[in-house]
Amino acid sequence: MNTKVIKITNQEIKENPYLLREAAKIIAEGEVVAFPTETVYGLGANALNEKAVRKIFELKGRPSDNPLIVHLHSKELIKNYAEISNEVEKQIVEDLMPGPLTLILKKKEIISSIVTAGLPTVGIRIPYNPIAQKLIELSGVPISAPSANLSGKPSATEAQTVIEEFAGKIPFVIDGGKTHIGIESTVIMVKEEETKYSILILRPGFITKEDLENFVNENKFSKQVEVIYSENIQQETPLSPGQKYKHYSPKSHVAIIKDFKKAEELIKDFKNEKIGVLGRKNFLKEVKKILTYLGVKNIFELEWCEYDLIDCARNLFFAYRIFDKENVAIILVEYLEEKGLGYSIMNRVKKSSTYFI
Ligand code: TXA
Ligand code: MG
Numbered sequence: 001m002n003t004k005v006i007k008i009t010n011q012e013i014k015e016n017p018y019l020l021r022e023a024a025k026i027i028a029e030g031e032v033v034a035f036p037t038e039t040v041y042g043l044g045a046n047a048l049n050e051k052a053v054r055k056i057f058e059l060k061g062r063p064s065d066n067p068l069i070v071h072l073h074s075k076e077l078i079k080n081y082a083e084i085s086n087e088v089e090k091q092i093v094e095d096l097m098p099g100p101l102t103l104i105l106k107k108k109e110i111i112s113s114i115v116t117a118g119l120p121t122v123g124i125r126i127p128y129n130p131i132a133q134k135l136i137e138l139s140g141v142p143i144s145a146p147s148a149n150l151s152g153k154p155s156a157t158e159a160q161t162v163i164e165e166f167a168g169k170i171p172f173v174i175d176g177g178k179t180h181i182g183i184e185s186t187v188i189m190v191k192e193e194e195t196k197y198s199i200l201i202l203r204p205g206f207i208t209k210e211d212l213e214n215f216v217n218e219n220k221f222s223k224q225v226e227v228i229y230s231e232n233i234q235q236e237t238p239l240s241p242g243q244k245y246k247h248y249s250p251k252s253h254v255a256i257i258k259d260f261k262k263a264e265e266l267i268k269d270f271k272n273e274k275i276g277v278l279g280r281k282n283f284l285k286e287v288k289k290i291l292t293y294l295g296v297k298n299i300f301e302l303e304w305c306e307y308d309l310i311d312c313a314r315n316l317f318f319a320y321r322i323f324d325k326e327n328v329a330i331i332l333v334e335y336l337e338e339k340g341l342g343y344s345i346m347n348r349v350k351k352s353s354t355y356f357i
Contacts, residue, residue, distance in 0.1 A: 024138035036176030040155040042145030068144040069123035073136040098126040104189040154317040182314035202240035204344035255355035258335040277301040279334030
């Protein structure tokens with residue numbers, strides 16, 4: 001199969017939305033198109049076409065018990081596919097969508113159990129990226145899309161990565177440049193009990209626990225609302241099937257370095273190989289000292305982010321892909337404090353890591 005790649009900017013889409021007509025037609029016809037969102041690239045297909053949805057699972061090598069999320073271009077459409085069951089869900093849609101957020105809702109009949117992996121719920125996301133929005137709108141159907149990477153690999157934050165993994169296997173890739181946010185959406189679910197609501201964070205993301213707490217404080221609800229990371233509550237079956245799999249892994253080992261002193265032992269084991277280092281300026285300086293003192297010759301370092309955690313999020317998977325090309329044996333990654341966006345970034349790094357020192 002020939003893979004057509006078109007390059008488009010957000011500005012061009014605003015001026016000439018019909019540039020996406022061909023891609024939208026391909027989706028409507030039951031084929032798969034890779035497209036940018038503000039978080040990561042998605043591998044999209046018509047969510048109402050089971051055959052098309054199956055193609056996504058096959059292309060990614062994704063376990064069939066890991067549900068896909070459904071992308072819409074407008075809030076008004078949610079009611080066609082899912083039920084908004086309480087005041088908190090309603091307000092989340094009102095205040096936080098479109099955006100890097102996926103809300104798990106009770107699904108309606110029209111959504112196939114192939115999409116939801118047999119669950120009675122469906123994840124709904126309305127991206128704010130104008131290319132994604134326009135593509136969904138023009139295709140005239142809801143689009144199910146996981147991140148556009150082979151299962152287990154770091155998510156794709158650039159079209160080039162998508163092309164490397166799926167060229168010849170999908171008909172169309174929309175290249176909208178490097179994605180803004182760089183880690184996937186926050187996945188949440190609202191649980192209503194007699195005396196309170198809980199907003200469960202199934203996958204942390206750009207919208208943080210602190211953001212959700214602010215959202216709660218800014219609104220009036222008839223019951224108390226608590227925001228909880230679902231990994232902190234005991235569950236017999238995981239609420240989010242995707243979270244049980246190893247994820248986001250580059251080819252090499254990943255070691256999270258919290259304690260430089262203890263890292264020496266590990267580094268010695270990789271002494272004669274190429275070692276990658278990912279961190280902020282100070283971290284790079286400190287690790288370099290240790291590596292030099294241990295006699296490591298082959299070092300490849302990347303400055304993770306210059307300014308803030310937003311930069312770190314944007315560059316994480318991007319950096320992993322660069323380390324892959326450099327064929328490093330291990331990446332030493334700076335530990336970031338697990339607060340705010342740091343929590344979400346570390347969630348990804350932990351899932352990809354073999355060592356935490
Ligand atoms: O930012 C994103 O969310 C990107 C872009 C393309 O939109 N998509 C994405 O999809 O990351 P994916 O399939 O890689 O991750 C979706 C996550 C998985 O962990 C999956 O298990 C979970 O959402 N999920 C989907 N439907 C669910 C449901 N009904 N209940 C619980 N978890 C669900
Ligand atoms: Mg994914």
